[in-house]
Amino acid sequence: MTKHWIPVASAWLAQSLDPVPHELNELDWKATLSGNKERLTEHLIAFANYPNGGFLVFGIRDSDTVLVGVTRDEVANIVNTLANLGRDAIEPPLAIDHAIIDYRGASLLLVHVPEQGNKPAHKRGKSIEEAWIRSGGTTRKASRQEVGGLMLNSQAPRWENLRASNLLHVIDLKSLLDTTTIANLLQRPLPDDDDELLRWLSDENMITPDSNGYYITNLGAIAAARNLDHFDGLKRKRIRVIRYRGMNKVETIDEMMGQKGYAAGFEGLIGYLKRVLPHSEVIQQSLRTEVSVYPEIALRELIANALIHQDFSITGSGPMVEIFDDRIEFTNPGSLLPGKRIDRLIGTTPESRNEQLASAFRRYRICEERGTGFQKVVASIELFGLPPVVFTPMENAFKVTLYAPKKFADMSQTERIEACYQHAALKFFSNSVMTNTSLRERLKVAEKQRAQISRLIRDALDGGRIKLKDPHSKSSKFTEYLPYWG
Numbered sequence: 001m002t003k004h005w006i007p008v009a010s011a012w013l014a015q016s017l018d019p020v021p022h023e024l025n026e027l028d029w030k031a032t033l034s035g036n037k038e039r040l041t042e043h044l045i046a047f048a049n050y051p052n053g054g055f056l057v058f059g060i061r062d063s064d065t066v067l068v069g070v071t072r073d074e075v076a077n078i079v080n081t082l083a084n085l086g087r088d089a090i091e092p093p094l095a096i097d098h099a100i101i102d103y104r105g106a107s108l109l110l111v112h113v114p115e116q117g118n119k120p121a122h123k124r125g126k127s128i129e130e131a132w133i134r135s136g137g138t139t140r141k142a143s144r145q146e147v148g149g150l151m152l153n154s155q156a157p158r159w160e161n162l163r164a165s166n167l168l169h170v171i172d173l174k175s176l177l178d179t180t181t182i183a184n185l186l187q188r189p190l191p192d193d194d195d196e197l198l199r200w201l202s203d204e205n206m207i208t209p210d211s212n213g214y215y216i217t218n219l220g221a222i223a224a225a226r227n228l229d230h231f232d233g234l235k236r237k238r239i240r241v242i243r244y245r246g247m248n249k250v251e252t253i254d255e256m257m258g259q260k261g262y263a264a265g266f267e268g269l270i271g272y273l274k275r276v277l278p279h280s281e282v283i284q285q286s287l288r289t290e291v292s293v294y295p296e297i298a299l300r301e302l303i304a305n306a307l308i309h310q311d312f313s314i315t316g317s318g319p320m321v322e323i324f325d326d327r328i329e330f331t332n333p334g335s336l337l338p339g340k341r342i343d344r345l346i347g348t349t350p351e352s353r354n355e356q357l358a359s360a361f362r363r364y365r366i367c368e369e370r371g372t373g374f375q376k377v378v379a380s381i382e383l384f385g386l387p388p389v390v391f392t393p394m395e396n397a398f399k400v401t402l403y404a405p406k407k408f409a410d411m412s413q414t415e416r417i418e419a420c421y422q423h424a425a426l427k428f429f430s431n432s433v434m435t436n437t438s439l440r441e442r443l444k445v446a447e448k449q450r451a452q453i454s455r456l457i458r459d460a461l462d463g464g465r466i467k468l469k470d471p472h473s474k475s476s477k478f479t480e481y482l483p484y485w486g
Contacts, residue, residue, distance in 0.1 A: 003209060004199045006099055009055045009110045013103065021065040023137025025050060029060035031068055033078045039139075041089045041123065044082065046132040046139040047113035048094050048121035049150055054134065056082075059108040067106035075100060075109050082111060091124040092116060097209060117157055120150035159312050160219035160356040161205065164231045167213040170194050176216060177206065177224045178264040185263060185364035205356060218312070219356055225261035237318040239269065239307065243276060247326050262307045263364050273299055277323065278404070293404050294328060295380035298389075302377060302400050304367035306332035308358045314396055331399045342391045344485070346374045346422065347429040378426050382442045387411055388418040408443045416456050419443060421465040424483045433469055433480035457481065 012027040034040060047054035058078055059070040070078070079098050086094035097112040120131035120142065131142045131150065142150065165176070179197070182204075183190040191197040198214065201207045206220030221231045228234050239262070243253040256272065258265055278293050306319040311334025322329045336342070337351055352358040361367045377389055381402065390401040411419070423442045424434040432438075440446075440453050460466045461481075469480040 003097065003099055003112075004202050005097065005112045005209070006101065006110065009057075009112065010101065010103070012055060013057055013108075013110075017065060025054070025134040025137060026052075027055045027057060028137075028139070029057045029062065029065070031061045032058060032070070032074055033081060037081070037085060037089070040082065041085050042132040042141075043139050044086055044094060044096070044113055045090055045121045045123070046134045048090070048116040049119055049131060049142070050134045051115060053113050053115040056111040056113065057108055058111070059106055067104055067108070069106035070100075070109045078109060079111070086113075089124055090121055092118050092121065094121065095210060117155040117161075119154040120147055158354075158356060160217060160222075160354060161208070162218050163208070163215040164218045164221035164233060165216040167210055167215060169213050170198060173198075173201065173207060173214060173216065176226060176230055177201070177220060178226050178260065179224065181264045182206075182224050182364070185366070204360070219360065221261060222357065223261045223263040223360055225264065227259050228261060229259065236316055237310075237312065239303075239319045239321065241269070241272065241276075241321045241323070243323045245325070247324050249322075263361065263366060266304075266366055269303065270296070270300060273321070277328070278325075293384070294386070294402055295384050298377045298380045298402060299328075301367060301373045302330045302402070304361060305373060305400070306330045308354060308361055308367065309352050309398070310334050311353055311396075317397075325404075327401050327403045329399055329401045331397055333397055335396060336393050336398060342393060343421070345391060346378055346425045347372075375426060375429055378422050382423065382426070385444045387415050388422045390418075408445050408449075413459070416443075417460050417463055417465055420456060420460040421483060424460075424466045424481055424486070428483055428486045433482060434466070435478065435480055 009027070012024060013029075016022060016024045016027055016029070028043060043056065047056075058074070059068055060066070061068050075098075079096075082096055086096050094113065094116065097114070099110050099112075101108055101110060120128055122128050123130040128151075129142075129144060129147055131147050132139055133142045133146060133150075168176070174197075179201070180190055191200050198207070198209075201214075201220065202209060204220075205217060206224060207214045207216055216231075218234070221228065221234055222237065225231060225234070228238050239258040241256045241258075243255075245251040245253050258269060260268070274292055274296065303319075303321065306321075310319055310332035314333040317333045319330075319332045322331070334353065337353070340348075340351070358367075367373060374389075381387075381389060385405050387403040387406050390403070392399040392401065406415075408416070419442065420434075420439060423439055427434045427438065436450055436453050436457065439457065440450065443453070445453065457466070461468070464484055466481045467484050467486070469482050469486075473479055
């Protein structure tokens with residue numbers, strides 16, 4: 001089975017040998033293993049600090065580039081020595097990969113040294129200035145300025161890229177990951193060939209290669225697992241759906257725990273919610289139809305939001321959907337990101353702790369991008385005549401609540417003012433403005449209640465939730481309003 005990096009290494013090797021043999025930053029040849037472990041460590045460090053890493057090739061004589069090849073015993077010794085140096089002599093620890101190829105009639109050993117995200121790679125137990133780089137096809141010690149440049153390009157490992165599994169073979173990957181569903185979500189055919197499948201999964205950041213197999217990443221498991229119970233670190237991140245009888249948590253009807261990865265199981269979760277949530281009967285084209293009291297687009301956006309934006313560093317808790325007679329609550333671990341304000345969530349540029357997961361969900365067409373998710377939620381609840389959506393920050397969690405339909409007369413004044421503000425914000429992001437008429441339509445009240453809506457608008461103005469678009473306007477009937485920050 002061809003490892004994804006072998007074609008790259010082969011291309012660099014050919015370039016280094018033809019038409020005139022010359023050294024490259026990306027690749028270094030050697031006849032066999034040197035006894036100088038200090039120098040070997042420096043080579044590994046230099047490639048680890050180089051963009052996209054690099055390759056050591058054993059079986060080529062340095063002096064005249066004759067392909068002498070390697071023996072089985074030499075391979076075992078070289079790989080074992082370099083793996084130990086990567087683990088014990090370098091900080092952060094370095095995991096190498098290797099392969100044997102037949103090249104122009106000789107057996108050559110390729111050693112892949114991946115780029116380290118957390119730079120600079122340096123000698124363990126010493127200062128970060130004990131770092132090496134590739135320059136002019138050779139390995140040399142980095143200057144203080146070059147060490148600073150490496151630090152500027154350093155990236156701490158993302159949660160999504162951490163390992164979620166033990167070392168696996170391709171048959172194990174197929175049994176643990178629902179690759180068919182992910183391919184369908186991406187609207188692409190599932191690769192038939194194992195090599196192509198592994199390249200695709202690696203490109204999707206769902207797996208990372210190692211010398212003897214592959215690791216499933218947290219992104220791969222949390223998105224595509226057939227069963228999250230098979231990943232010890234993610235068992236508690238399964239989504240929970242709890243139904244209660246009444247309007248509190250005293251009596252539980254039932255509880256459902258999600259089993260699949262979030263992307264693989266998303267449509268099944270939506271289907272389950274549509275079955276268990278309350279419905280109302282409407283007449284469309286002379287036919288009676290059962291319609292959910294909660295808009296499906298709002299369910300989709302709020303569940304995706306809870307899954308994507310949770311704080312995975314908070315152990316022991318996962319996303320949760322709680323269904324009451326009068327409302328449905330979506331809760332995820334993790335407070336709002338610094339600088340985010342509750343009343344500015346509608347229409348603002350989306351940010352996430354888990355950018356790779358968020359990006360994947362957008363490509364799977366599960367959630368919206370460009371900050372339109374909450375706009376769609378507010379637009380859909382207005383269409384369904386629901387009270388305003390409620391955002392509730394908590395100490396280590398964030399909750400969004402949708403309430404069942406409620407007449408204007410039954411809404412509290414707080415709900416009415418919040419509905420007014422959210423309507424003004426929605427209009428603003430639609431390149432429009434709120435008026436008495438548009439607010440009456442949103443709240444499903446008649447023309448004869450214009451004066452009552454005017455009083456509500458004055459209360460929202462006095463509360464600093466909205467403002468006049470034109471403070472000098474003399475018209476009361478056609479006055480236009482913006483959210484207070486508009």
